Amino acid sequence: MRHPIRHDPRSLTLLLAAGLSFGLPLMTAGGAQAEEPTLVKVGFVTFLTGPAAAPFGIPDHNAAEVLVDQLNAGKVPAPYNRIGLGGAKIDAKFIDEAGSAADVVTQFRNLVERDHVDVVVGYVSSGNCLAIAPVAEELKELTVLDICGTTRVFEERRHHYVFRVNPHATMDNVAAAKYVLDKFKDISVYSGINQNYAWGQDSWRDFRLAMKDLDAKATVDKELFPKLFAGEYGAEISTLLTSNAQFIHSSFYDGDLETFMYQAAARGLPQRVPFVLTAGETSLSRLGSKLPDGTIIGARGPHSFFAHDSELNRWFQKVYVDRFHEQPVYPSYDFAQSLFGLKAAWEKAQANKGGGRPTTEEVIVAFEGISFPTPSTTVQMVLGNGHQGISDMAIGTYKFNKAQNKPEIVDIVRYPAECVNPPVGVDSIAWLEGGMKGAKCD
Amino acid sequence: MLTAFAIVTDGLVYAAYLFLVAVGLTLIFGVMKILNVTHGSFYAFGAYGAAIAVGVYFDRGFPAAGGFLLMIVVAMAIGLVLGLVLERGLLRLVYGKDEVVVVLVTYAAFLILEDVIQLIWGANSYALYQPLGVAGTVDVGPLVLSGYDIGLVAFAGLLAVTASFALKRTRWGRLLAVVIFDRELAAAFGINVSLVYTITFVIGAMLGALGGAVMAPKIAVTLGIGVEVIVLAFAVVAIGGMGSVEGALLGALIVGECRAAAVHLAPQIELFVIYAVMALVLVLRPQGLFTRTQPRKI
Numbered sequence: 197m198r199h200p201i202r203h204d205p206r207s208l209t210l211l212l213a214a215g216l217s218f219g220l221p222l223m224t225a226g227g228a229q230a231e232e233p234t235l236v237k238v239g240f241v242t243f244l245t246g247p248a249a250a251p252f253g254i255p256d257h258n259a260a261e262v263l264v265d266q267l268n269a270g271k272v273p274a275p276y277n278r279i280g281l282g283g284a285k286i287d288a289k290f291i292d293e294a295g296s297a298a299d300v301v302t303q304f305r306n307l308v309e310r311d312h313v314d315v316v317v318g319y320v321s322s323g324n325c326l327a328i329a330p331v332a333e334e335l336k337e338l339t340v341l342d343i344c345g346t347t348r349v350f351e352e353r354r355h356h357y358v359f360r361v362n363p364h365a366t367m368d369n370v371a372a373a374k375y376v377l378d379k380f381k382d383i384s385v386y387s388g389i390n391q392n393y394a395w396g397q398d399s400w401r402d403f404r405l406a407m408k409d410l411d412a413k414a415t416v417d418k419e420l421f422p423k424l425f426a427g428e429y430g431a432e433i434s435t436l437l438t439s440n441a442q443f444i445h446s447s448f449y450d451g452d453l454e455t456f457m458y459q460a461a462a463r464g465l466p467q468r469v470p471f472v473l474t475a476g477e478t479s480l481s482r483l484g485s486k487l488p489d490g491t492i493i494g495a496r497g498p499h500s501f502f503a504h505d506s507e508l509n510r511w512f513q514k515v516y517v518d519r520f521h522e523q524p525v526y527p528s529y530d531f532a533q534s535l536f537g538l539k540a541a542w543e544k545a546q547a548n549k550g551g552g553r554p555t556t557e558e559v560i561v562a563f564e565g566i567s568f569p570t571p572s573t574t575v576q577m578v579l580g581n582g583h584q585g586i587s588d589m590a591i592g593t594y595k596f597n598k599a600q601n602k603p604e605i606v607d608i609v610r611y612p613a614e615c616v617n618p619p620v621g622v623d624s625i626a627w628l629e630g631g632m633k634g635a636k637c638d
Numbered sequence: 639m640l641t642a643f644a645i646v647t648d649g650l651v652y653a654a655y656l657f658l659v660a661v662g663l664t665l666i667f668g669v670m671k672i673l674n675v676t677h678g679s680f681y682a683f684g685a686y687g688a689a690i691a692v693g694v695y696f697d698r699g700f701p702a703a704g705g706f707l708l709m710i711v712v713a714m715a716i717g718l719v720l721g722l723v724l725e726r727g728l729l730r731l732v733y734g735k736d737e738v739v740v741v742l743v744t745y746a747a748f749l750i751l752e753d754v755i756q757l758i759w760g761a762n763s764y765a766l767y768q769p770l771g772v773a774g775t776v777d778v779g780p781l782v783l784s785g786y787d788i789g790l791v792a793f794a795g796l797l798a799v800t801a802s803f804a805l806k807r808t809r810w811g812r813l814l815a816v817v818i819f820d821r822e823l824a825a826a827f828g829i830n831v832s833l834v835y836t837i838t839f840v841i842g843a844m845l846g847a848l849g850g851a852v853m854a855p856k857i858a859v860t861l862g863i864g865v866e867v868i869v870l871a872f873a874v875v876a877i878g879g880m881g882s883v884e885g886a887l888l889g890a891l892i893v894g895e896c897r898a899a900a901v902h903l904a905p906q907i908e909l910f911v912i913y914a915v916m917a918l919v920l921v922l923r924p925q926g927l928f929t930r931t932q933p934r935k936i
Binding site for chain 1: 763855
């Protein structure tokens, strides 16, 4: 009688173990050879909670969500029609920027050291950008700063791993000064109200210096710096009501801008003295008819209402509106510029090495000095040793369309990039203090 | 002269804002000895509730007076529910624990409630602008005062008088005074201390929500509004004396007037003024302006 074959469970286990030990690595290796570019892990950081979430974080995050999906599906128009970054799909990890600068730095370290992301893209707050940049250098992490506008990032120290595609605040304020002086003749006195931190102080300094260069007789009356998220602006509004300024400059944004304008409009301030809101575009849909016609509006670049007509812009507006049922605002455009800048550099580095996944160093070399199209304009990475972008700029005047119940911008004026940004190798303060020499405005 | 007038009026408006956000906090601390960080959440919930409910009310064209009444009713309802849930569901579990533990528990609840706000109302900001328009303006030379701000000062004054009267002249207020003086002694006299705690916390929560509701027309109601408020409220309560309504009023007036003067005369030091005043008061009178020095218990 033949004994039935007895299967020893231990033998089966050994067999499986052997199979797993030898077979799987072979399968994996074979798979890797078949599709060489796998995933690029990208950490995206923006405000998902807190007062900056509504005006910045959510439009920024929405743009990231829709663009990553579209890039991974290979549905973006040329020149960005390759899948993901150079054929490798983007594996996105979203992190909240809310919290102290120390918290933000800790989260950045976690992204790099724990999650091992290949690139970090993000940061809205100028304070956070200043805090992150040296840590990115320390950790040798390719980092593309997104919305923050302080000039100090690349002017106070040289960076190797850090880039910022979106232009800094000097451009906003030089263009605003030019626009104001063109629109209002015989300006002799003006005032400013800006938030008391890097962004507000830098914006006011640049605007004041640009005004001095362009019209030496115009003097400053009131300079107000309420703290961030102050909530109550009664004293500031009284001060501005009793000032004899012919216009008021402000780089306010988010809830602070909306709160200030509600309180100021209730007391007739913007109806009496026009405002120049260099970052006002992001709040227009919420302020609506509460913002008087005639307010001068900037969008930190030629974004949104100011965007050049192009296939890429029409596509971006369509995919964004289809998904979120609202128009993209300038933080969405800023994000698109950051991501397309990274993609352009990544794929240039890939082409330079004749294919394959580029190293961080290769991407950095390709990124420095690159020029690339975005949905709104063309960015040139020329400042900060090729790490800081410049673009043209546009400013316009607010008009609320009552018939269609929507905001509009009229009297748009465009300024070439070389007209409103310092020349290569010159810091913004030195350029402004030296009378904006080398500006090419024709 | 106009600047002096502007400093006084702006200081009063800012003081009204500070008092409205601080009065509930000081009441809860006075009775329960809890530094309640969730007070910022009460403020935020009150603001969101009012912005949504009163906004809908005005949009439908109902009479303006009803809108102001609805603002108060909504705040009371939100404060009642939140106060009850937090006190009965959470705080009673940590009574008797170290004060630091209790503060951390309220801080944890505050963070959770911030996320609850985002879950309920999303990340977008809300505006309740109609009451500002309805209240109109008063012109004083080139200065335009908001009718709503004048009403806010009157409302804060009325609240201060009512709270002071209720605490000093009513039976309930006297019971509270006993609990504030000595919890064990109050219990020995037959006072239901647990009930006093619950009612005090709920009233404090209602006052916090009321502060948010009446400020809603003046601000963009958005995520994080409770954070700034709680910092300011702590400063005001520390100046006036923890647990004193009169102290909160005086603290709010001092900070409000000093800040207004700084904005008009030396705007560079505006940020510094509030905390400089607090530091000065605490150096000279560490227990705050209105807290009686406690006898040492053996």
